[in-house]
Amino acid sequence: MNSKLKKIFANQQAVVVLALIVICVAFSLITPKFMQPTTFTNIAKSAYYVSFMAIGVTFVICTGGIDLSIGTVAICAALIGGTLMEAGLPMPLVIIVTLLVGGLFGLLNGVLVSKFGLPSFIATLGSMMISRGLGSIVSKTKTISFPQGDSAGAWFRELFMVTKDGVLPKNFPTGFVLMVVLAVIMGVILNKTRIGRYILSIGSNKEATRLSGINVAKYECLAYIFAGLFAALAGIAYVAVFTTAQPNTGNGFELDAIAGVVIGGTSLAGGSGSIFGTIIGVLIMTVLKIGFPYIGVQSHYQLFITGIILIFAVYMDILNRKRKNA
Template sequence: MNTLKVRNFASENAIYMVLVALILGITLYDPAFFSVQSLRDVLIQSSTRAIIALGVAFVLITGGTDLSAGRIVGLSAVISASMLQRSDYSNPFFPDLPELNFFIPVILAVLAGLIFGLINGVIVAKFNVPPFIATLGTMVVVLGVNSLYFDIEPNNSQPIGGLRPDFTKNLGTGFIGAGNFTIPYIVLIAIAVAFVVWVIFNKTRLGKNMYAIGGNIQAARVSGINVARNLIIIYAIAGSLYGLAGVLEAARTGGATNSYGNMYELDAIAACVVGGVSTTGGIGTVPGVMAGVLIFTVINYGLTFIGVSPYWQLIIKGLIIVVAVAFDMRKYAAKK
C-alpha cells in the first residue's frame, strides 16, 4: 500500500520533482547558481513565457492548438513600442505623434491580440477548420501584417528603440522592495495573470465548459454547451494574453522588431505538455503550466550559467518534450 502511495505521489508530482532536481543538480555543479539574483533572473525570463503558455493552455485543453501565439506576441510588441518612444529619440516611428497616455498603446496592443484570437476562434468554431491549419494561416497573416506595419515610412524596418521610461520601468525593469528583497513588476503581473486564469479554469462556467469540450466535444454538445461560442471566447482570451505578453516583452527588452515572438508558440506548447496539459484535450492545470515554463527557463538559464553548449540544451529540451508526450499518451491509452 505504501509503495502504491509513493507511486501515485511521484506520478502526480513528477513535474515539480523534475524542477527541483534540475535546480539541485545545477546548484551542486555551481553553488553560485543558488542565489537571489539567479532566482530573480529566472522569474523575469519566465514571466512573459508563462503568460503565453497560459494562453496556449486554454486552447490545448479544448483539444486544439495555436501556432499563431508567437507572431501575435511580436505584433503586440511592435504596436506598443512604436507608440511609446521618447519625444527626444532620434529615429521615431511616428515623428508627429504626441505623447500618449501610457495605457492607450498598451490597450491597443492587447486589443490587437484579442482580435486575432477572435479570428482564430471564428475560423475554428464557425468554419470547422482544424485548429492546426486555422492558426497556421493566422500565423502567416499576422507576420505579414506586422512586417507591413514595421516597414512603414520613416521606420523602414529599423529596430524600434528609445522607449519611454514610464513604459519600460513600470512593466519591464521596475520592481518593489529594496536590496535583495525586491520583486520585479513583470513577475507580479505574471502571478496576477496566473491567478486570474486559475479562477477561470476552476471557478467559472467557461472553465468547466472548456474541460468538457476537450474531454468529449460531442458529449459537450449533447449536454447543452454552446461549443462554438465557448471556443470563440477561449481563443479570444488566449489572443489577449499573447498581446499582453508582447507588451511586457517590449518593455522588458526596451525595444521591438517584427521578429519578436518567433517560435515562442513552440516553447509555450512544450511547457504546457511538460506541465501536464494533455495533447488530447480535457486535462491541464495552471500550476503545472507554470512549472513547465520554469523547467525550460531553468534549462536555458541554468545550463548557460554553468557553461553547457546551447546545442546540448536543445537536445535536452527535445528529450524532455518527447518523454512528456509519451507519458501523456500512455495515460490516454490507459483511460481508453
C-alpha cells in the same frame, strides 16, 4: 514497466514539480554561482513573458486545439502599439491597443476554428503568417524602441521590472509577481467556473458537449481569445524587459509556451489541463536555459534536453489516459 511505476509516472504534475526541484539542486551542487540572487532574477525575467503565452494557450489546448500564432501575435501587437506610441499615442492607450490587437487575433482564430471548421493547426498557421507580415507592414520593417529611464511613458516597465532602487531593489522582476497573480486567476477560471468546465468539456467530447445544449462555438472561441490576449500581454512584457520589438521575430516563442503547457501536464488530446502545471513546465525550461551557461554547457543543449522531456511528458499523458480508461 510495472503497474506501480506506471501509476507514479502517470501523476505528471508531481513528476514535473520533482523534476524542477532536482534540476535546481543539481545546478546548485555543481556550481555555487547558481544560488546567487541574480540567477533567480534572471530566471524570473526570462520566464514570465513565455508564461503569459503559456497560460493563454493552455485554454486552447484544453479544447483539443493548438495555437501556433501566439509568438508572432505577441511581437505584432507590440509593434503596432509601439508604432502608435511613436505617433504620439499615450502609453495607457498603447497598452490597451496592444491588448486589443491580441484579442482580435484570438477572435479571428476562434471564428476560423469554431465557425468555419478549419483545423486549428491550419487556422493559426495562417494567423502566424498574417501577424508576422502585419507587424512588418505597420512598423515599415523598423525596430521599435520603447521608453526607458525618465522618458515619458517609461512607467509601464515598472509593471514588469523595477528600474530604480526604492521600496523594491532595482531589477526586481515584478512581472513574475503579476504572472503568478494572473496564473491563480486563470487557474480558478479553468477549474472552478462554468467557462473552464465547458472548455474542458469541449476537449473531452465536443459532440456530446454540443448535444447537451452548450454553445460550443462560443466557448471554443473564448479559449482562443484568452490565448490572443495573453500573447499580447507577453509582447508588452517582452518590450518592457528588452526595450525593443523587431519585425520578423517571435517565431519560436510559441514552441516554448506550448512545450511548457505539455510538460506541465495539459493533455494535447484536450479535456484536462492545469495552469499550475503550465507554470512549472515553463520554469523547467527556463532553469535549464539559465543554468547551462553556469556549468560551461552551451545553451542550445536546452533544446535537445527539452525535446527529450517533451516526448517523455507526452508519454506520461498517454499512460495517464490509459489508466483512467482502464
